[in-house]
Amino acid sequence: MENKKxxxxxxxxxxxxxxxxxxxxxxxxxxxxxxLGGGLRQDCDAIPAMKAGTLRFSKPNKYWxxxxxxxxxxxxxxxxxxxxxxxxxxxxxxDIKGPALAFLPxxxxxxxxxxxxxxxxxxxxxxxxxxxxxxxxNPELSCTDANGKAxxxxxxxxxxxxxxxxGLSRKLLSSPTCPVLEALGKKLSFEIAVGLNGRVWVNAxxxxxxxxxxxxxMNSESLSTAQQIIMVEHLLKNIQ
Amino acid sequence: MEVDREDGRSQNQxxxxxxxxxxxxxxxxxASWSQGDTKVLAAVYGPKAGTxxxxxxxxxxxxxxxxxxxxxxxxxxxxxEMILKRTLxxxxxxxxxxxxxxxxxxxxxxxxxxxLPSAINAAxxxxxxxxxxxxxxxxxxxxxxARSGLVxxxxxxxxxxxxxxxxxxxxxxxxxxVLPEGSPSGQxxxxxxxxxxxxxxxxxxxxxxxxxxxxxxxxxxxxxxFLRKNLQQQSTDSSKAG
Numbered sequence: 059m060e061n062k063k064x065x066x067x068x069x070x071x072x073x074x075x076x077x078x079x080x081x082x083x084x085x086x087x088x089x090x091x092x093x094l095g096g097g098l099r100q101d102c103d104a105i106p107a108m109k110a111g112t113l114r115f116s117k118p119n120k121y122w123x124x125x126x127x128x129x130x131x132x133x134x135x136x137x138x139x140x141x142x143x144x145x146x147x148x149x150x151x152x153d154i155k156g157p158a159l160a161f162l163p164x165x166x167x168x169x170x171x172x173x174x175x176x177x178x179x180x181x182x183x184x185x186x187x188x189x190x191x192x193x194x195x196n197p198e199l200s201c202t203d204a205n206g207k208a209x210x211x212x213x214x215x216x217x218x219x220x221x222x223x224x225g226l227s228r229k230l231l232s233s234p235t236c237p238v239l240e241a242l243g244k245k246l247s248f249e250i251a252v253g254l255n256g257r258v259w260v261n262a263x264x265x266x267x268x269x270x271x272x273x274x275x276m277n278s279e280s281l282s283t284a285q286q287i288i289m290v291e292h293l294l295k296n297i298q
Numbered sequence: 299m300e301v302d303r304e305d306g307r308s309q310n311q312x313x314x315x316x317x318x319x320x321x322x323x324x325x326x327x328x329a330s331w332s333q334g335d336t337k338v339l340a341a342v343y344g345p346k347a348g349t350x351x352x353x354x355x356x357x358x359x360x361x362x363x364x365x366x367x368x369x370x371x372x373x374x375x376x377x378x379e380m381i382l383k384r385t386l387x388x389x390x391x392x393x394x395x396x397x398x399x400x401x402x403x404x405x406x407x408x409x410x411x412x413x414l415p416s417a418i419n420a421a422x423x424x425x426x427x428x429x430x431x432x433x434x435x436x437x438x439x440x441x442x443x444a445r446s447g448l449v450x451x452x453x454x455x456x457x458x459x460x461x462x463x464x465x466x467x468x469x470x471x472x473x474x475x476v477l478p479e480g481s482p483s484g485q486x487x488x489x490x491x492x493x494x495x496x497x498x499x500x501x502x503x504x505x506x507x508x509x510x511x512x513x514x515x516x517x518x519x520x521x522x523x524f525l526r527k528n529l530q531q532q533s534t535d536s537s538k539a540g
Binding site: 081 | 326327344345346347391394395396397428429431432433434435470473474475477525526529530
C-alpha cells in the first residue's frame with residue numbers, strides 16, 4: 059500500500075528505506091542544492107533510493123543511505139587495507155574488495171623515484187589511501203598522505219588479517235572509541251589497522267591475544283554496547 | 299464459487315512466507331526464501347571486474363546459475379536461468395558499475411510448487427543483501443487457472459499439476475514516496491502499475507489472464523509489505539550495536 063507522506067523530507071530520515079522509495083522531492087524543496095551520498099540517485103525531480111538501509115541526513119544538505127555490505131564502494135580519501143595481486147611496469151594491481159582492481163603507482167611512496175621502486179610480492183597486505191575513485195575507471199591508491207609523507211601507510215608485517223562488513227569497519231573507526239576496542243584495550247595490548255573496505259589487521263606479542271581480539275571484533279557486529287562489554291569480559295576470562 | 303484446497307487455504311491466500319538474509323558466510327549477499335514447503339537459497343557474488351565475451355562492457359552483466367535439487371542441468375534449468383537473468387537485468391541499475399559481472403546462484407532446496415516465483419523473490423533479496431543498486435524490488439507470485447475456471451494463488455506442486463494453466467507474474471514492489479499521490483512523475487503511470495515478467499503455461503482465456511494479473515497485483519502488495527518488514531527488522535537489529 060502506498061502511504062501518503064507529507065512532502066517534508068524529515069519523514070524518511072533515520073528510517074529504513076527500500077530500493078525504489080522516493081525519499082526527496084526536489085520540486086518541493088526551497089534550497090535546491092543538495093549533496094547525494096551512496097545509495098541515492100536522481101530521477102528528474104525525484105530522488106529514489108537504490109539500496110536498502112537507513113536514510114541519514116547531515117546539515118546543511120547531505121543525504122545518504124547507510125548500509126553495511128561485504129563489498130566496498132571506493133571513495134576518495136578512504137583508508138583501505140589492500141592486497142597486491144600483480145605488479146606492472148607503472149603500477150601495482152591491488153584488490154580492495156571493490157568492483158574493479160585498483161592501481162598503486164610505483165612512485166606513490168615517500169621519496170619514491172625510479173631507482174628505489176619497492177618490490178611487493180603477490181599477496182602483500184598494504185595500508186593505503188584512495189586518491190581517485192572515478193566512475194568507470196579503476197581506483198587509484200597512494201602510499202602517502204596528502205602532503206606526501208609516509209604517515210603509517212605501507213606494508214603491514216606479521217599479524218593477522220580478517221574480513222568484516224563495511225558497517226563494522228565504520229563502527230570500529232568511529233569516535234568516541236567503539237566499546238569493544240575500549241574494553242579490549244583495557245586488558246590487552248595490541249596493534250590494529252582498520253580498512254574502510256571491510257578488512258581488519260591485528261598484531262600483538264602473542265598469538266593468543268591476536269585470536270581473542272579478532273574473535274571479539276567479529277562477534278561484536280550485532281551486539282549493543284552493553285552486550286559487547288559482557289562478551290569481551292567472557293572472552294578475557296577464558297584466557298586468564 | 300468456493301474451492302477446496304488441500305491445505306485449507308482460500309482462493310487468494312498465500313502460504314506462510316519466510317525469508318532470511320546473510321545466511322552464507324562467503325557469498326557477498328545471500329537470502330533464503332520459503333513459501334510453505336518450497337525453499338530456495340540464493341547467493342550473489344559481485345560486482346567483480348570484467349564482463350563475459352558477448353556482453354556490453356558499458357553495462358554491468360548479470361550471470362545466473364540455477365542448481366536443481368537433484369538431477370543434471372537441462373533445458374528447464376537453462377530456461378529458468380534466462381527468465382531470471384532478464385528479470386534481474388530490468389530491476390538492477392546496470393550503468394552504476396560498468397564492465398563488471400554479478401553472479402547469482404540459485405540452489406533449489408525443495409520444490410513444492412511456485413518454484414520460479416520463489417527463486418525470483420530469493421534472488422531479489424540476495425541482491426539487496428549484497429548492496430547491488432536496484433531501481434525497485436521484484437515481487438513474484440504464481441497464479442493458476444483451475445479446470446473449473448477459478449483463479450487460485452500460490453499453488454502447491456499437486457495443485458499445479460491439476461491446473462489447466464498457470465502464470466508466473468513479477469511486479470515491482472510498492473514504494474513509499476514523498477511525492478504527493480497522482481503527481482505526474484514524467485512517465486504516464488506510476489511504476490507500481492507496471493509488470494516486469496510474465497511466464498504462462500497451458501491454455502487460458504484472455505479474461506482469465508487479466509483476472510490473474512489483477513489477483514497477482516493485489517497479492518504483490520502483501521508480499522511488498524512482508525519484504526519491507528523483513529528489511530526493517532534486520533536493519534534495526536544491526537543498528538542496536540554501538
